[in-house]
Amino acid sequence: xxxxxxxxxxxxxxxxxxxxxxxxxxxxxxxxxxxxxxxxxxxxxxxxxxxxxxxxxxxxxxxxxxxxxxxxxxxxxxxxxxxxxxxxxxxxxxxxxxxxxxxxxxxxxxxxxxxxxxxxxxxxxxxxxxxxxxxxxxxxxxxxxxxxxxxxxxxxxxxxxxxxxxxxxxxxxxxxxxxxxxxxxxxxxxxxxxxxxxxxxxxxxxxxxxxxxxxxxxxxxxxxxxxxxxxxxxxxxxxxxxxxxxxxxxxxxxxxxxxxxxxxxxxxxxxxxxxxxxxxxxxxxxxxxxxxxxxxxxxxxxxxxxxxxxxxxxxxxxxxxxxxxxxxxxxxxxxxxxxxxxxxxxxxxxxxxxxxxxxxxxxxxxxxxxxxxxxxxxxxxxxxxxxxxxxxxxxxxxxxxxxxxxxxxxxxxxxxxxxxxxxxxxxxxxxxxxxxxxxxxxxxxxx
Amino acid sequence: xxxxxxxxxxxxxxxxxxxxxxxxxxxxxxxxxxxxxxxxxxxxxxxxxxxxxxxxxxxxxxxxxxxxxxxxxxxxxxxxxxxxxxxxxxxxxxxxxxxxxxxxxxxxxxxxxxxxxxxxxxxxxxxxxxxxxxxxxxxxxxxxxxxxxxxxxxxxxxxxxxxxxxxxxxxxxxxxxxxxxxxxxxxxxxxxxxxxxxxxxxxxxxxxxxxxxxxxxxxxxxxxxxxxxxxxxxxxxxxxxxxxxxxxxxxxxxxxxxxxxxxxxxxxxxxxxxxxxxxxxxxxxxxxxxxxxxxxxxxxxxxxxxxxxxxxxxxxxxxxxxxxxxxxxxxxxxxxxxxxxxxxxxxxxxxxxxxxxxxxxxxxxxxxxxxxxxxxxxxxxxxxxxxxxxxxxxxxxxxxxxxxxxxxxxxxxxxxxxxxxxxxxxxxxxxxxxxxxxxxxxxxxxx
Numbered sequence: 002x003x004x005x006x007x008x009x010x011x012x013x014x015x016x017x018x019x020x021x022x023x024x025x026x027x028x029x030x031x032x033x034x035x036x037x038x039x040x041x042x043x044x045x046x047x048x049x050x051x052x053x054x055x056x057x058x059x060x061x062x063x064x065x066x067x068x069x070x071x072x073x074x075x076x077x078x079x080x081x082x083x084x085x086x087x088x089x090x091x092x093x094x095x096x097x098x099x100x101x102x103x104x105x106x107x108x109x110x111x112x113x114x115x116x117x118x119x120x121x122x123x124x125x126x127x128x129x130x131x132x133x134x135x136x137x138x139x140x141x142x143x144x145x146x147x148x149x150x151x152x153x154x155x156x157x158x159x160x161x162x163x164x165x166x167x168x169x170x171x172x173x174x175x176x177x178x179x180x181x182x183x184x185x186x187x188x189x190x191x192x193x194x195x196x197x198x199x200x201x202x203x204x205x206x207x208x209x210x211x212x213x214x215x216x217x218x219x220x221x222x223x224x225x226x227x228x229x230x231x232x233x234x235x236x237x238x239x240x241x242x243x244x245x246x247x248x249x250x251x252x253x254x255x256x257x258x259x260x261x262x263x264x265x266x267x268x269x270x271x272x273x274x275x276x277x278x279x280x281x282x283x284x285x286x287x288x289x290x291x292x293x294x295x296x297x298x299x300x301x302x303x304x305x306x307x308x309x310x311x312x313x314x315x316x317x318x319x320x321x322x323x324x325x326x327x328x329x330x331x332x333x334x335x336x337x338x339x340x341x342x343x344x345x346x347x348x349x350x351x352x353x354x355x356x357x358x359x360x361x362x363x364x365x366x367x368x369x370x371x372x373x374x375x376x377x378x379x380x381x382x383x384x385x386x387x388x389x390x391x392x393x394x395x396x397x398x399x400x401x402x403x404x405x406x407x408x409x410x411x412x413x414x415x416x417x418x419x420x421x422x423x424x425x426x427x428x429x430x431x432x433x434x435x436x437x438x439x440x441x442x443x444x445x446x447x448x
Numbered sequence: 449x450x451x452x453x454x455x456x457x458x459x460x461x462x463x464x465x466x467x468x469x470x471x472x473x474x475x476x477x478x479x480x481x482x483x484x485x486x487x488x489x490x491x492x493x494x495x496x497x498x499x500x501x502x503x504x505x506x507x508x509x510x511x512x513x514x515x516x517x518x519x520x521x522x523x524x525x526x527x528x529x530x531x532x533x534x535x536x537x538x539x540x541x542x543x544x545x546x547x548x549x550x551x552x553x554x555x556x557x558x559x560x561x562x563x564x565x566x567x568x569x570x571x572x573x574x575x576x577x578x579x580x581x582x583x584x585x586x587x588x589x590x591x592x593x594x595x596x597x598x599x600x601x602x603x604x605x606x607x608x609x610x611x612x613x614x615x616x617x618x619x620x621x622x623x624x625x626x627x628x629x630x631x632x633x634x635x636x637x638x639x640x641x642x643x644x645x646x647x648x649x650x651x652x653x654x655x656x657x658x659x660x661x662x663x664x665x666x667x668x669x670x671x672x673x674x675x676x677x678x679x680x681x682x683x684x685x686x687x688x689x690x691x692x693x694x695x696x697x698x699x700x701x702x703x704x705x706x707x708x709x710x711x712x713x714x715x716x717x718x719x720x721x722x723x724x725x726x727x728x729x730x731x732x733x734x735x736x737x738x739x740x741x742x743x744x745x746x747x748x749x750x751x752x753x754x755x756x757x758x759x760x761x762x763x764x765x766x767x768x769x770x771x772x773x774x775x776x777x778x779x780x781x782x783x784x785x786x787x788x789x790x791x792x793x794x795x796x797x798x799x800x801x802x803x804x805x806x807x808x809x810x811x812x813x814x815x816x817x818x819x820x821x822x823x824x825x826x827x828x829x830x831x832x833x834x835x836x837x838x839x840x841x842x843x844x845x846x847x848x849x850x851x852x853x854x855x856x857x858x859x860x861x862x863x864x865x866x867x868x869x870x871x872x873x874x875x876x877x878x879x880x881x882x883x884x885x886x887x888x889x890x891x892x893x894x895x
Binding site: 004005008009010011012013016017020031032033034035036037038039040041042043045059060061062063064065066067072074075076087090091094095096098100101106108110120130135137138141144259261342343344345357358361365368371372373374375376378379389392393 | 463489585706708819836
């Protein structure tokens, strides 16, 4: 049975790592009061296609024996378009500003390649207002995602991440101040800076009517990257003036100056970031993970003045989307793993099938205190039962008797224990995520 | 924008109820050592159709600009077929017997109606062996699902559920002992007993060659329902003998006699249960929820001697599937709700925009101790900020100052509090699920 290219599936051990990452994201988002939303997997095709020229990437969906021979529905390809539709559809049931997180799979028909999947999980946070949305929402989503990233890095043994923040108003205002007629076209060229050498960028700029002196200024702006608000002075030093530029600099300084990132996350003002093909109107975000620069941005987003609209209102929003699957695939490929393949902390051994009921009682007693426990499937030799635990990474094997004993199969220590009182050390209660550099310790190699 | 019929979406408050139910299921399954598996949403069409005549219900999926004009992929319509495929595909990476839970959406193109959706969530548990699977696995999945159901009923204020268990071997053995040539055909007729009156069933039985005396016996067997192992004697009293019947009675007695159900769940031997159209070979399960009998079975499954097979092995399995969406929709329609629409336990008020940084610091201090907290979006009058909390059901509003104070907006009590030490009562830390009969207490009606 051939695997479907682009539709990866995790082993149970990998899935435990994924669950730990998703649990951490949920917990961070909820600590900040973001509510969970799930939208249906399908949208009417016309809702999805409204956003632009993306129909090549879309999976159409239709009832095989339905009346329509053509697809009128399609699988969503991101979580922003469905969320915008959800906001309008449920506007009367929501309280604005509305803060939601959404962790779901999305589908794209792109050619599968390293780190690019056809089915993958995204984790989005957005704050959306009705008619207005205060600017500090931009600071807030940055703060939340910085904490979310910091936790993932701590969990997975990573070294760090950089949240790169820019503001469309800075770029557009600067280009307008330079007298350039089509700031958006310039932005789309600048957006290619990390893939195309500067001399080719100059040629492309010339092609859209940017003269040499203007091009110097455009490229000088794009070189400004600071981990604090000093970018403001550096932009000022270029001598360009425009009202929109002032507004953008003020906004960007608020974000970079206010966010208190965890120590493994750096928040920078980075004026290379343009996100030229998206419809952002202010703050824009990208994120690079140290050691995984080839992944590109793992976490991107920005401010939309009009995320959605209905007959009565517009809904401005600001949000960031984390590419969970892409990030996880890279980390798993480098050896990120879990300490076991099952939730069980304890395997209760069974000396003979007649004693299974007693083993089940011990297991029930342990579970009643929150200890994940399974009972051996077969009254095999104890050596075999210990092997059963070892293969799965279950740390403890329980032997019923008078007295009962429990064995830590990693150390070989075996002690008397009371099924109505014993609990494992906290660190053994749940499977642990083992960072790549820790995952080949001697105790793991035994398995 | 018209809603898509059959693709329901929850409000944030409803979603909190759903999250509580799903969290409970996950926690129960993991306490029993079941590992989480997620399979991709799509399967090759031929894998899905292999199971039988279900192609009318399937949603085909294809890249709109792909080469194939016809769908070669389809959305899965249950979690059993994808799991069987996963077991074969990942057999070398799994340890058998393999115990997994799987909570995912499935899609069926059926006509939407009361409690029948086109997109819905199922929660499945299965134990699968390689070549053999001990019978006590049947007892184990029953035990786990009884506990899962008990917890859901406790959480949602329900009165009870009945797990109805039968065994194909009892029915087949009994029919064979009666001298009936086609036990499966008889089972398919008996399976209609809860929809078709007994006299019509007699006609249908006569049509497939069952004589009057045999029909009496067939119907007498189907009347046997006991909450304990006394069904064995009642079957014996009918005087039919067959080896397969003996085997089935022994198995069924093991399940009904061994499971220790929580007090709100009754486990019965119920010989009406045939599940005539499924490919079960031993134990079969259905479940009725007290007060929601019209939903039919909310939780069904059974034993397959051959869940899957590859060139080297067969994979017997036993599992049960809980229809989460169907159950939840019925309970939500009856008024099941959550105490709030956001995770936040505390709203930190903002006296003026210059004081937002201080409010953010208080919020960070509360979050560092696990208290979900949000900061007011606008430095409006305090009355408005309290309204903001009330609308969302947030129980506490924090006022920065010297001293800081925190107000329980339900009682109106306001006390001095230290942001580095205060925590809400445990019951207020997370949103609570409010059972229908509790959900219209005076404090809720204010909202």
